[in-house]
Amino acid sequence: MAGILSRKLTRRTMFKVSAAAAALAAAGEALFGDLGARMVKAQGEAAPPYDETVYSWCRQCALPPCGIKVDVKDGVAVRVQGNPECPSNLGALCSRGNATIAGVYNPYRVKAPLKRTNPERGLDKDPGWVEISWDEAMETIAAEMKKVRADDPRKFMYCLGFARSGSMLEGMEFCEAFGTPNYIEVDGPTCSVHFGSSLLLGNFVGPAYDPNYTRLLIQLGDGSPASGGYAPDSADFASSISRGMKVIVIDPRLTTEASKGEWVPIRPGTDLAFILAMQQTIVHELKRFDVEFLKRRTNAPYLIGPDDHYVRDKASNKPLVWDAKASAAKTFDDATVGDYALEGSFAVEGVSCEPAFAIYKRGIASYTPEWAEEKTTIPAATVRRIAQEFVEEARIGSTITIDGMVMPFRPVCLQSGRGAVTQFYGGNYHCAAIMVNMLVGGLDVPGSGSGGLGPQHKCTPIPLALKPDADGVVLPKVEALPRAFEWPPNRLDGKTFFPYSHDNPHIVFDAILDPKKYYLDYTPEVLYVWAGNPILRVYDQEKVLKAFEKFRFIFTLSYSVDEPALLADIVLPEAVGLERYSGAQRGALYETPEGLRNAVFGMVAQQVIKPVYNSRQPDDVLIELAERIGILYGPRGMNAKINTGVLSPVKLVAPFLLDLDRKYSAKELANLVFKSSQGAEADVDAQRNVAKMRMRLLPSRTAYPYSGFPMGTTRYALYMENLLCKGEELRGNIRRVGAMIPGWDEDAFFDHYKPVVHWMDHPKADSPDFDLWAINWKTAQFSFGLGGSVDNPWLHEAAQFDPYLHLVCLNRATGEARGFKDGDLVWVESEDSGCKVQGRVKLSEAFHPDVVGIGGLFGHRSQQMNPLALQGIHFNSLMNTGPETADPLGGGFDGRHKVKVYKVE
C-alpha cells in the first residue's frame, strides 16, 4: 500500500513518506480508494500533479486520426494518452503514439542549425558540422534558392515523405510559387494503392470493409485492419471479430487478421490470378451475381462497338444500351428502358455491337480455378469454396434502412492492401479486385466495402466523392484524373509517361542519372529534403547516392542526422509533433445520445511544450523561406496558392482566407484552419485545455457513398472504357512526338490500358537460380517509419516481442530442405537489383514455402543517429531498380522480388 502511494509523493522527503506509510499501514482496513483520498488530504496536496493538461493531436503515423491529452510538469511533457473525447480513438492510443515522449527528448535529435565544413560528401565522411544561427542558415539557403530560381526554377527539387503528415503546408504551394514541378514524395512507390479506387470509385482509397455490418471480409496483401496496430482500426477489427465477422486472408504470410480467421497462403505476385478466378467462378460456374446492380448501377449494359468503345447516340452523344423489351437501342439514362440486355449481339445504325458485360464475360472465361492454381498454389476447390461463400454471404437483393433511407445491404467485402496492389500489374489488379465486389452489388453500401478519402482530410463528407460523369459513370478522381500531356517533359518523375502514378521517386533518381532516357534537358542542382528519406526508402541505395552527388547544394529539415542530412550542406533542426501547431479536419462514426452519427471534427495540434532544442516547425520554415526568396506575397505568391485550397491538405474558406501580403505564423494558420472547419468561434488557444472536440454531426448514412448517389444516379465501370480512352490518348501523344517509353515495349505497356481486366505475364522470365520471392510487411511499432520510430528506444523495447523482427524468415520445410536452421547467417541476393542483404534465419510455419520474409524497413547507415536505428535489414535493397517493371498505371514498384538465399561463408 505505502509502496504504491509513495510514488505520488516523490517530491517529499523519504521521512514523510515513511511516516505516512506507517500511519496508513496502521489504518489498514479501509478500501484502497478511501485510503488514497485520505492520503492526499493528509499530505495537504492541493495542486494537481501536473501543471497543465493539453489536448492535442497525435502525429505518429501517416494521416493521423487520433486525439491525445498530454500532461505537462515543469515544462516537460510527462505523459501522452489518447483523448477519450476524440471520436476517432476514444482514449485509445497505439504503441507509436504511446512512445511519443521518448522521441521528443531523444538526445540524437538535431539541436541547432548545422553547416558543413568538409566539402567532401559521403556517408562515411565527417561533414565537420559547425552550429550556426537560424538567420545565417536561412540566408545561406535563400541565396542558393534565388540563384537557382534565376537560372532555372526546375533545377530545385523538393523531396518529402510520410512524416509531413499533419502539417498544414506540405510544400506544393511553395513549389508552385517557386516555379518547380519537382515536388517529389518518397513514400508512395511501395504502396501504390490509389489508382483503382480513383478510377472506379472516385475515391482515394478502398474499398474498405464496414466495421458495423460486414459479415465476410476477404483480404489480399493487406494488414491495415489489425496488423498495423492503429488504435481506431484495431477497435473496429476486434469489434467486428467479436460480433462474428469471418475473415479470409489470402497472403503469403500469416497476418494478425489471418490468425483470427482463415489463412489461405498464396505465392507472391499472383493475386491477380486469384481475383480473376473468383470472377470466373462467380460469373461462369455459380452464375450468381447481382443482375439488377449490374444493369442499373454499372456500365455492364452499355453497348460496345468493334472499336472497343461505347456506341453513342448520334444526337446526344450519350452511350447506348439495348432495351430487351423494346428490342431497341436507347440512351443509358432513358427512363423507358424496360430491361437492359447484358448479353447478345445487336446492330445499331449499321454498327454491330454487344453489351459490355458480354465482352467482359468472354474475357474472363478462361480464368478457371485450375488455371489459377498453377500460378497461386491455392487449390481450385478453395477458390470455388471462397467464391461460393462470398456470393452467399452477400445476400443479393437484401436491403437495410438507416436513418430512414432504404439501402442495399451486402455484408461482404474483398479488400486489397499494398502487398497485392504494388505489383507491375497493380493498377489493373486493383480494378479487378474492386470488380469482385461489383459482381455482388457490394460497393459503397452498408455491409460492403466503401471507397474513402482517407480520414476525410479535405473536409469532404464521403458521399460527395461519388459523382457521375457525362456518360453516367462514376467520375474518376485524384490519381485517375486526366493529366495534360507535357512535352518536352519538365518533371523529373516521368509523369509524362506514367500520368496516373502516385509518386515516382524511383523514376526521379533514374532520371537524374540518365536525363536523356526521360527526354529531359536539365538535371536538378538544389535539393531540399524534409520528412522523408529517399536514401532509405528508394530501393537501390548506391544509385540514389550517385544521384545525390549531382546536387550542387543540399539542405534538409531533419529530426536526426539521417542519411540525407549527413550529405547536406545545411541541416535545419525540425520541431516534432508536441512542439508544433497544426489544424485539420477528421471524421469518424460516433455514438451520441441521439444515436450513431458521422462526426466531422476539427483537430488542433497545440505547441504542447516549447521546443526542446533550437528547432522550428516546418510550416514556419517554409513561410520564412518563401519570404526571403520573395515568393510569399502577391497574387502569384505562396499565400495566394494556399488560398486556392487545391494544393494543401487543409482547405481555408472565406472569411478565413489569407491576406496575400501578410506573413502568418504556424499558429495563426492553425487557427484559420480550425475556424474554416468549425466556425468563427473555434479558437486554438481556447481549445488548449478542453477535451471535448468541436464537431459537426451528420447522419450516419452519410458514411455510405450510396446515400449521396443512390440507384439510378451513377454507375460503376465494369468495362473500363475510360481507361481505354486514357491509353489511346497517351499512345497517340507519345507516337506524335516520336518518343519511347522508358524501359517499356509500347505494346506491353498499353496492355495495361485495356478495358477488360486480364492476366498479364511478368515482363521478366523466371530465372531458376533465383527460386524464392522476398516479401515485406509493416510492423506494428515501425509502420510508415515516421515520428522518429526507428530512433525510439521504447518502440524497440516493445518490438522485441515480435518473433520475426530483423530476421530472414523461411517456411520451416523449405528451410530444412536447404539445410538451414534457426540462427544461420545467410545472404539474400536479389535477381533484379543485384544487391544482397544479410540476416539470421528464422524457420517458421507462418510463411508460404516459396517465400523469404523480411519485415519492416531498417538498416540506417548514418552513424550520427541513435545506434538503434542502424539495426536490422534494408529490405528495399532487394527491389527492382528501373522503370521497366514499374506499374504503368499506379506507377509503383514491382512487388515481385526474386531472390536466392545461401549461407554466409
Place this chain on the structure above:
Amino acid sequence: MRYGMVIDLQRCVGCNSCTIACKQANGTPPGVLRTRVLIKETGTYPNTRYQYLPILCMHCQVPECSRVCPTGATKVLENGIVTIDKDACIGCQFCVMACPYGARSFVEEYTSYFPGQEMTAYEKSQSGRFQTGTADKCDFCADRVAAGELPVCVVTCGAHARIFGDLDDPESEVSKLVAQHHGKQLLSELGSKPSVFYING
C-alpha cells in the same frame, strides 16, 4: 472488493500498445516492463496461428511472491491488489525468482534509454518515482484506480481486449465475462488464484 482483469484473447491484436502505455504511465527504466504481450506461433503450415498473450502481475490471492518475501514488503490488499512496500523491500529478489508468471523485475538503478547520453528531461522527471534496489511490478495502476480511473493498459487498448473491475461483484462486467466465457487463469494448477482471467483463448 477484489480488483481483477479479464483479457479477451480474441480481441487482442498483439500490438503492444499496452506495453508502452504502461511504461509511460509508470516511468519505468529500460528493461522493466510491468506488462507485455507475448507473441507465439502455433500449429503447422498452413494451419498456423499466432497466440497473443498479454501478461502482467496476476494479483494472485495466494501469491508466491508474498510467501517468499522475508520482510513482508509484498502484501495482498483488501481490494485484491498485490503491492510492494518499497520502503520495506530489501532487494533480495526472492520474489522475482518465485513469481511463476515472470511478472516482476528488479530495479537496480534508474538508467537512461540513451546509453552514453545525459538523462533526458523526461527521464529526470520520472527517476524520483523509483526507489532503486527494489522489486517492481504492475499494481493495476492503483493510483489511477483510487482516483476512479481505469488502469492505463485498459484505456489505451484500441482493441478493447482488457476489461477491469471488481471480481467480488457478480454484476460487474469482469465477473459476467469470467462466468459466461469460462475465464481461465494461467497456471491455475499452482493454486495461486490469480485475479487475471483470460477468455476466448
